Amino acid sequence: MAYRMHESVKNRLTLVSYRLPVRFSVAAGRLEVKQSTGGLATALSSYFDEEGSHSHELRWMGVCDISEEKYRSAQRDPSAGDRLNSLHPVFIESRVGDLFYNGFCNSVLWPLFHYFPSFVVYDDTYFAAYRKANQVVADEILATYREGDIIWIHDYHFMLLPGMLRRRIPEVCIGFFLHIPFPSYELFRVLPRNWQREIMSGLLGADVVGFHTADYTMHFRESLSRTLHLKVTPEGVPYQGRTVRMRPFPIGIDFRRFSEVANTSAVRKEVQKIRERFRASKLVLSVDRLDYTKAIVNRLESFELFLKLNPKYREKATYLLLLVPTRDSILKYRENKLIVETLIGRINGLYGTLNWTPIIYQYRSLDFPKLVALYGASHIALITPLRDGMNLVAKEFVASRPEADGVLILSDAAGCANELQQAIIVNPFDRHEIAEAIRLAMEQPLEDQRRRIQAMQEHLHHHDVRRWVEEFLMSLEPQLSP
Ligand code: ADQ
DSSP states (O other): OOOHHHHHHOOOEEEEOSSOSEEEEEETTEEEEEEOOSHHHHHHHHHHTSTTSOOSOEEEEEEOSSOHHHHHHSBOOGGGHHHHHTEEEEOOOHHHHHIIIIIIIIIIIHHHHTTOGGGOOOOHHHHHHHHHHHHHHHHHHHHTOOTTOEEEEESGGGSSHHHHHHHHOTTOEEEEEOOSOOOOHHHHTTSOHHHHHHHHHHHTTSSEEEESSHHHHHHHHHHHHHHTOOOOBTTBEEETTEEEEEEEOOOOOOHHHHHHHHTSHHHHHHHHHHHHHTTTSEEEEEEEESOGGGOHHHHHHHHHHHHHHOGGGTTTEEEEEEEEOOOTTSHHHHHHHHHHHHHHHHHHHHHOBTTBOSEEEEESOOOHHHHHHHHHHOSEEEEOOSSBSSOHHHHHHHHTOTTOOOEEEEETTBGGGGTOTTSEEEOTTOHHHHHHHHHHHHHOOHHHHHHHHHHHHHHHHHTOHHHHHHHHHHHTGGGSOO
16 A cells, blocks of 8 residues: 655654653663663564665654663664654653653553453552653654654643643644553443543544544543534534544564565574474463453463363363563562462472473563564464454464464454454453363364454455554544645
8 A cells, every 4th residue: 555645745744652662771881772672662673674665764662661761871882873863752740750651551550441440559649750851852843843844742641742732833743653452431431421521532633543442432422422522423523613523453474584584494493493392291381461451360270170170181282371570660560470370389299290381481582583483383373362453463473473383362342353353262251261262272174263363364464563553644634734
C-alpha cells in the first residue's frame, strides 16, 4: 500500500509513547543504548527502521529511563548517528515520574481497563502526577512544534495530552491510539467523576482516536455519551467546532521479519536442538510479561488439570513458561510472581519424575532469534489472558511456523481472538475448557493444523504492522492542509 499522505505532504511526524524504542544506561561515562522489548516499541520500530518505508521526518518522544543530568553528561558513540538524533527523551522528575507511572498508570488505569477494579489504588496524588507528567510532555512538544507537524500519541499514559495540545494549538493534527482495552462504562464509571471527564475531554483533543477492536470503540463511545453527555454520531463526535473520529485499527506484527528469521539456518538449527532435547515430549509454550492480566495462575492450574485428567500425557507434555520481568516495584506484581513460582514448584513436585519436569520456567527477556526458535520448536502456544488489548505473542507464534504446523490456544478475551478465529478459542476463566483444549491440541491432525495456521498466516501477512501504521496515518489525512 502506498504511503500517500507523506509522499505529498511530508509533514514531520512525532510519535509519543511512554517508552522510547531503546533503553538508555550509562557505563563508564558512556551512553549505552539497548533495544526495548515491549509490544509497542517492537511493532513501531520495525516499521520506522525500514529504509524507504516512509519519506517524512520522524521523531520519537518518550520518557527517559535515566536522569537528565546523567543523559546529558554521558559520552555518545558518534556511530549511533541518525537513530539517536530522531529520539527525543523527555525528563520527568523522579517522584512525579513514579506516582505517574507506577501510580496512576499502572495502579489505576491498567487494572481498571483490564477489568480488575478491586486492584485499583485510589490516591489523589496519582492523578495530580498524571496531569503533571502529561503537561511536561505537552510543554516539550509545544516548545519544539513546527507548523504542519503530525502528533501521534500512544497509549493510556497520555490520555490528557491531546487536550493540552489542542488548547494551545487549535489547528494541530493529532492521532491517539489506545493499546489496551477500553472497558465497558460499568468499569470506567468507577473513577471519580472529575477524572472521568478530564480523561474524556483530554482524548477528544485528538482528531482520530483508535482502538484495537470494535468492542473497545463501542465502549468508548458509550462512556463519552455518559460522562460528557455528547451526541455520538456514526461519523464521530462533534466537539468544540471539530468532529472527532473514532474507529478500530487492529495492530499487526512485522510478519515478514518473523517468517524470514524462522526460516534462517541458524534458527532452524536451534529449533532442531530444542526438539531433540525434548524428543519424548510435545512442547506447550507461553510467553508473557509477568502480569496478573495474563492469568498465568489459571493457565498453570489448567495444565495441572490436563495432566491429572490425561495420565497418558505425563512425561509426554512439557510446558515452557517464559515470563518477562515487568513493573516489579508494584506490590500486586511481586505478589503475583510469588504465587506463580510457588504453584510451579507444587506442580513440578507433584508430577515430576527423574526424567521429566512438567513445567520449565524462565524469568527473563530473550533475544529475537531465541524467541523465534522457541516459537518454532513448540507444538502448542497457550495464550490465555483474562483481558488483553491485542496480544502480539499469539500473532508472532503463527508467523514463526515455516511448515504451517502447530496449534494456537487463545483466550476469547484477547483482542486478537477477533482475527485469529482458526485458533482453539477458550474462556480463560474455565480451567476445564483450557485443559480439554490442550488435549485437543495434542491430538489435532496435521492436516487440520496446516489448514488453520495457513489461514491465520495469510491474514497476518496482509494485515501487518506496515498496513496498521499506514491506515492510521491515512485516517488523519483530512486534518492536514496540503
Ligand atoms: P504487552 O502487554 O507488552 O503490549 P504483547 O502484545 O503480548 O503484550 O507484546 C509483548 C511483546 O514482548 C511481544 O512482541 C513479544 O515478542 C515480546 N516478548 C515477550 N516475551 C519476551 C521475552 N521473554 N523475551 C523477549 N521478548 C519478549 C501492549 C498491550 C497488548 C498489545 C500491545 C501492542 O497490553 O495487548 O498487543 O501493547 O498494541
